[in-house]
Amino acid sequence: MLARATPVPMAARVRGLSDRAIAWLFITPTIALLLAINIFPLIWAVYLSFTNFRANRPNAEVASVGLRNYQRVLNDPDIWIAMQTTAHFVFWTILLQTLIGFALAYLIDRKFRGHAFWTTVILIPMMLSPAVVGNFWRFLYQPQIGLFNYIVSFFSGIPPSSFEMLGSVTLAPWAIIIVDTWMWTPYVMLICLAGLRSIPDYIYEAAEVDRASGWRQFWSITVPMALPFIMLAVLFRGIENFKMFDMVMLLTGGGPGSTTEVASITLKREAFESWLTGRSSAFAIILFVAVFGLANIYVKALNKVKQR
Amino acid sequence: MRKMTKALMGMSSALVLSTAIPELARADELTLCWAAWDPANALVELSKDFTAQTGTAMKFEFVPWPNFADRILNELNSGGKLCDLLIGDSQWIGGSAENDYYVKLNDFFDKEGIKMSDFAEAAVNAYATWPKGTPNYWALPAMGDANGWFYRKDWFAKPELQAEFKQKHGRDLGPPQTWDELKQVAEFFTGREIDGQKVYGAAIFTERASEGITMGATSALYPFGFKYEQTSGKYDMEGAVNSADAVAGLEAYKALYKCCQPPGYTDSYMGEGLDAFKSGQVSMAMNWFAFFPGLYKDEKVGGDKIGFFVNPKQKVAASTLGGQGISVVANTDNMDGALAYIKWFAQPDVQKKWWALGGYAVHNAVLNDPSFKDSQPFAADFLVAMNQVQDFWQEPSYAILLQAMQKRLHDYVVADKGTAQEALDALANDWKEIFEDEGKL
Numbered sequence: 001m002l003a004r005a006t007p008v009p010m011a012a013r014v015r016g017l018s019d020r021a022i023a024w025l026f027i028t029p030t031i032a033l034l035l036a037i038n039i040f041p042l043i044w045a046v047y048l049s050f051t052n053f054r055a056n057r058p059n060a061e062v063a064s065v066g067l068r069n070y071q072r073v074l075n076d077p078d079i080w081i082a083m084q085t086t087a088h089f090v091f092w093t094i095l096l097q098t099l100i101g102f103a104l105a106y107l108i109d110r111k112f113r114g115h116a117f118w119t120t121v122i123l124i125p126m127m128l129s130p131a132v133v134g135n136f137w138r139f140l141y142q143p144q145i146g147l148f149n150y151i152v153s154f155f156s157g158i159p160p161s162s163f164e165m166l167g168s169v170t171l172a173p174w175a176i177i178i179v180d181t182w183m184w185t186p187y188v189m190l191i192c193l194a195g196l197r198s199i200p201d202y203i204y205e206a207a208e209v210d211r212a213s214g215w216r217q218f219w220s221i222t223v224p225m226a227l228p229f230i231m232l233a234v235l236f237r238g239i240e241n242f243k244m245f246d247m248v249m250l251l252t253g254g255g256p257g258s259t260t261e262v263a264s265i266t267l268k269r270e271a272f273e274s275w276l277t278g279r280s281s282a283f284a285i286i287l288f289v290a291v292f293g294l295a296n297i298y299v300k301a302l303n304k305v306k307q308r
Numbered sequence: 309m310r311k312m313t314k315a316l317m318g319m320s321s322a323l324v325l326s327t328a329i330p331e332l333a334r335a336d337e338l339t340l341c342w343a344a345w346d347p348a349n350a351l352v353e354l355s356k357d358f359t360a361q362t363g364t365a366m367k368f369e370f371v372p373w374p375n376f377a378d379r380i381l382n383e384l385n386s387g388g389k390l391c392d393l394l395i396g397d398s399q400w401i402g403g404s405a406e407n408d409y410y411v412k413l414n415d416f417f418d419k420e421g422i423k424m425s426d427f428a429e430a431a432v433n434a435y436a437t438w439p440k441g442t443p444n445y446w447a448l449p450a451m452g453d454a455n456g457w458f459y460r461k462d463w464f465a466k467p468e469l470q471a472e473f474k475q476k477h478g479r480d481l482g483p484p485q486t487w488d489e490l491k492q493v494a495e496f497f498t499g500r501e502i503d504g505q506k507v508y509g510a511a512i513f514t515e516r517a518s519e520g521i522t523m524g525a526t527s528a529l530y531p532f533g534f535k536y537e538q539t540s541g542k543y544d545m546e547g548a549v550n551s552a553d554a555v556a557g558l559e560a561y562k563a564l565y566k567c568c569q570p571p572g573y574t575d576s577y578m579g580e581g582l583d584a585f586k587s588g589q590v591s592m593a594m595n596w597f598a599f600f601p602g603l604y605k606d607e608k609v610g611g612d613k614i615g616f617f618v619n620p621k622q623k624v625a626a627s628t629l630g631g632q633g634i635s636v637v638a639n640t641d642n643m644d645g646a647l648a649y650i651k652w653f654a655q656p657d658v659q660k661k662w663w664a665l666g667g668y669a670v671h672n673a674v675l676n677d678p679s680f681k682d683s684q685p686f687a688a689d690f691l692v693a694m695n696q697v698q699d700f701w702q703e704p705s706y707a708i709l710l711q712a713m714q715k716r717l718h719d720y721v722v723a724d725k726g727t728a729q730e731a732l733d734a735l736a737n738d739w740k741e742i743f744e745d746e747g748k749l
Binding site for chain 2: 275
């Protein structure tokens with residue numbers, strides 16, 4: 001039997017190039033692409049944020065305005081209201097999705113008869129396009145013909161056309177929270193389910209031997225061991241919902257008035273409707289720093305939980 | 309022999325065509341951009357004549373109204389070459405002129421003998437000039453339009469309703485003449501059951517994203533005396549934008565919305581208003597005259613069942629301006645062909661056919677024709693409306709001015725935030741800040 005020869009180094013086959021050079025040759029296009037589509041726009045946006053540039057005024061002179069754009073964004077009460085609205089959405093959607101998602105995962109993990117079928121059914125909403133979901137729920141919420149109002153009416157006795165989920169200042173935010181929760185709870189459920197399935201059976205068996213109650217097992221084993229997964233789901237949904245745009249745009253367009261105008265919609269209006277490119281760049285940078293900063297703090301907390 | 313005949317026929321056809329339209333340049337293909345609505349279909353039909361005469365194929369890029377400004381202004385801002393010709397909103401003229409997006413047409417008009425005095429003065433000022441009212445032409449008036457009203461003539465004619473209304477208000481139930489009457493009529497119908505369906509008074513514009521609520525509310529604001537400036541061109545808005553009259557107008561609009569808009573119409577514009585009317589939900593609706601030919605033809609609610617009226621007056625008679633001019637996009641590669649289309653379109657005969665097909669021509673040859681008023685059931689109202697139109701800012705910064713107004717109006721009318729006075733005070737402050745940034749204040 002012949003011993004297999006040691007492979008000839010690539011550099012020996014490609015004359016004049018070291019292995020390191022070949023490695024660079026392969027990764028350079030990727031790095032160039034990354035720089036072109038990620039890093040350059042970011043740097044360009046930082047530059048624009050210090051100017052008075054407007055994309056619809058190509059002939060106008062672009063002048064540096066120093067920190068004025070940042071100052072205006074941070075002093076604009078409408079932007080702070082949009083930030084509060086965003087925080088409201090993030091808080092409630094995460095809370096509801098985490099609670100319901102974990103509860104569903106816990107139930108599915110019991111492996112009852114037909115659990116695979118129900119898992120698939122529960123996952124359907126998150127597989128749909130946000131555009132489809134937005135339009136679908138718009139019809140459901142229609143006060144005259146929408147099914148949602150009829151269901152509420154059936155249980156509460158309130159006439160269907162006497163309330164408007166999307167047109168009411170008090171109900172519109174909840175209309176969006178309901179849809180987002182409906183759509184993304186399955187995603188949280190999947191992550192939580194992975195967490196629950198990662199808990200070794202022998203831990204529960206040991207607890208049984210120690211005669212720990214079901215409640216005790218849940219609080220002392222299930223929750224702590226699934227916590228990193230739950231926190232991961234919260235991180236993903238938090239980042240996503242901080243940028244929430246499509247669902248709000250499709251359902252309310254930020255209205256009624258500015259009631260559901262989240263930060264991303266304000267940013268879109270500033271950038272592509274009012275064409276305040278410099279100012280909207282400053283706003284985008286502030287949002288980016290806020291999300292990046294909060295996510296970093298959160299990830300540190302997550303790592304601590306994992307190390308426990 | 310057959311070859312000889314074909315050759316002779318071909319030569320003679322070419323000769324006939326060349327003598328019929330000796331001066332029209334041609335391009336292989338021209339792309340005309342506009343909004344996707346009824347008049348655009350009429351323009352497709354009309355343009356077949358241009359293709360037949362010049363051999364230039366016409367391609368159309370029609371964008372739905374809610375995305376029209378976003379799509380087309382992005383195209384212009386990015387220096388795209390999608391459109392050779394553009395029927396753009398009147399508000400865009402200032403910015404498009406200053407940014408060289410449109411070709412200035414003065415020299416071309418002079419050379420070709422196209423006279424702006426052949427078109428209605430209000431239309432020329434609104435759709436063609438920048439600065440507004442000066443003889444600097446960036447478009448040819450293409451589509452006259454104003455916000456008007458239509459109503460269920462068959463419901464209004466019901467004897468029992470006539471009698472009840474007369475007893476209640478002491479006058480005949482008919483198209484309202486003032487905003488006070490408009491509210492009375494709308495309230496009269498709201499909540500009634502007609503033809504087995506619960507109906508409402510009026511469908512009005514409340515759309516938040518683009519321009520809807522501004523176009524709707526100004527139909528109340530202008531008649532009550534709202535003005536953009538105290539002195540034209542001075543930007544002295546204090547006491548004009550937020551005057552007592554303007555406040556009364558805005559309150560009237562909100563009152564109409566609160567009393568008589570069907571449920572669910574909190575973010576509605578042209579399409580939603582038409583749907584509300586066509587589905588038999590409302591007794592009256594506001595919308596652009598551009599839709600009236602289509603409504604009149606509608607089998608369910610058109611014909612004898614529909615009537616039209618001009619925007620009701622209050623202190624003054626006024627209507628909100630719609631409509632557009634046709635411009636040549638400066639970035640086109642088919643400049644001669646695009647100009648040829650403008651020249652062809654400006655001809656009185658083409659303008660007459662344009663009106664006949666459902667487009668709103670504003671050429672005097674059409675409007676001053678003695679038969680014009682009777683040519684359609686809404687033609688006389690159209691003439692009245694076009695003589696009393698008022699337009700939103702045409703400033704290069706119109707987009708941000710419009711966004712400010714959309715927000716303030718929607719916050720007050722639909723979201724019940726603050727008072728009309730507070731909304732208009734805030735609007736005046738927004739606009740002042742914008743003009744200060746522009747260096748105009």
